[in-house]
Amino acid sequence: MTKTILIIVFALLLGAWYLSFLASRLDRLHHRVETSWEHLDALLQRRAAIALEISHFAAIDPATSFLLTAAAYQAREANIIERSDAESALSETLKLIRTEEMAATTASESDILAGLVRITEKIAVGITIHTEAVNTARNLRSQFLFRTFRLAGHAPLPMRYAFEDDIL
């Protein structure tokens, strides 16, 4: 009799340990979703700022300058729902300026262009890390044990942003 009770207690403890292991896995992912988004957000904001600076370049024609300014402002002001569309639009507009053709009118301008190249690279990495975290977290949350025991707690469901593959 005591043996059975012991086995049951042990099994319960093991089960509890496993659930807490699962919960900490999910918690780590939620944390990563948040931090990676904050960082990506900051990078995108910096890109918008760079786009605004480029729109003031002497070598840029007025039409391109107008498009660039509008896209940069939209990306900055967009709310969560419009955000990914606005950022994709800014990427498209930035593609209009061929970095090679623009080659260095002044030293400070070429610095800004080099900055754009660097930040574009970082954004690509940031998007990969963020979408990865979001997908894994959502994937885990949809699994049986995670749903049944509500291991996600009160954490909101990570949002998927529709960053297109060719965003940059």
Added chain:
Amino acid sequence: MKELNIGLVCPYGWDTPGGVQIHIKELAEWLISHGHRVSVLAPVTDEEALSEPWLVSAGRPIPIPYNGAVARVIFGPLASSRVKQWIAQGDFDLLHLHEPAIPSLSLLAGWAGEGAMVATFHASISRHKTMNVIGNGLNPFVERITAKIAVSETARQTLKNRFETEAVVIPNGINLRKFENSPAKAEWVSPNTIGFIGRFEEPRKGLQVLIDAIPEIIKSKPDLKILVAGPGDFEDFAKKIPDHILRHITYVGRLSEEDKGKFFKSIALYVAPNTGGESFGIILAEAMSCRTPIVASDLPAFTALLDDGKSGALFRNEDSGDLAKKIVTLLDAETNRSAVAQAGYEKAMTFDWDVVGSQILSVYELALVGNDRVRLSSDNRFWNRLRSND
């Protein structure tokens, strides 16, 4: 970027030559030259012979057969405690694990550590069923890694199939200046010299494919010379080769880095007849940086590296007849050969360490966001926390 304290983990024996080891060594040197602090943990056979001050030994590696080759790795309780000690004393900002999905030091370090972790996946692994089973068990581990790097598109695809996880593609870096001033070595130079470097005894390195092509090539190039370099017992290997073929082959032993440059500068063509298991082909890129024209098997990794044949010629994998044809064509056409070599050189330039290193640094930067210093994950267990609060 502020100065970082980075812990690199090498899964394979440090004193056995290999692409992963060289990549880690050069990454460490590049990071140090850019003002960061680096410590590399690796299995080491001969601890007396270590020359790098930043290298920490985790013990002697054990050879195990893996992915069609012999991997010299280390695991077990002793290695595990060394890993923990290294992490506890290192006070790292970030851990960079190499090839963590095989039973090795990197896997141990990934389990023992908690914090910013970057992992680089080098291999493209054939999809064995057993591998998939192991893959599922490793999911919680793969999740812990903040950012993943694949060294090629094929490696990224392998990762995606095995773990359903996304990685950033950053190629292996090459120190292009390393071979820049290497001179040719007179005794190796002759118009129809072909080079091969690798562990020739391993079937997947494909030397046999090249040997089978010799009878066809010597019909039009009777002065053909094949230089074979790499570690192994060549005398034993040569026993199987008939004499009239063997006299076209010269074994030059295992090459030092310095001799490798001379080797590439001396030969007319470099041949990579590998039959599989390659995910990048760093040796090809090194040859390309010396403006040596390439003939390689059409493995996905090589096809990608050689831009579908623009930066080097491709032949049908394991087809000696096709290989012979491609070699003869290239040896005959001097202008075509130098055009291919030039295209190869330009392609190789994109793998220069300054390009690759700064890409890796931006991954570090993103992995660091929201993470404190690397701690032991066991410090974080609640009973340990209770104890430390006493």
